[in-house]
Amino acid sequence: MKNKSKLSQLLPGRRKFFVTLGWSLLGFAFTGMAWIIGRFLSYSQNDPGLEPVHFGPPEKYPVDTTVTRGKVALFRDQAGFWAVTTICPHLGCKPLFESEGRVFVCPCHGSRFDCEGRLLNGPAEKPMALAMLNLDPHGNLVVYPKKAVPPGHRFKP
Ligand code: FES
Incomplete structure (x- = not known):
């Protein structure tokens, strides 16, 4: 009985953890996409890799x-x-x-x-x-x- 109540106390914490993890992963995905799109749009012939x-x-x-x-x-x-x-x-x-x-x-x-x-x-x-x-x-x-x-x-x- 005591164990069950401890388990039920943990569940909201776990749920919150997974929700936070999900939002974090979504944030990383959006950041990655924004970086890729930014790199694509900023392509120019003046690439810093174009040294003599x-x-x-x-x-x-x-x-x-x-x-x-x-x-x-x-x-x-x-x-x-x-x-x-x-x-x-x-x-x-x-x-x-x-x-x-x-x-x-x-x-x-x-x-x-x-x-x-x-x-x-x-x-x-x-x-x-x-x-x-x-x-x-x-x-x-x-x-x-x-x-x-x-x-x-x-x-x-
Ligand atoms: S980058 Fe598309 S054909 Fe070269």
């Missing part, structure tokens, strides 16, 4: 070279160098370069771009940006992913 990328001396890269590093891909043809900022303009995923077809394919929703970042098929509606290239004071190639250059641009060191 150093590639070393240009002589290291013969004609027809392709090198990917960080969020840029460096190419060289007879006319010079160019670099593509590998951020999908659809929702910001990182398209992967397929050397066989010389195309970038976005793993998120399948947008495809040619090796100069031009859009081949969506859902993206814009091309990927070409990034500015320059030489540092030591004569090494540096790609500046935050600085876009016009389509077709070539850098000749």
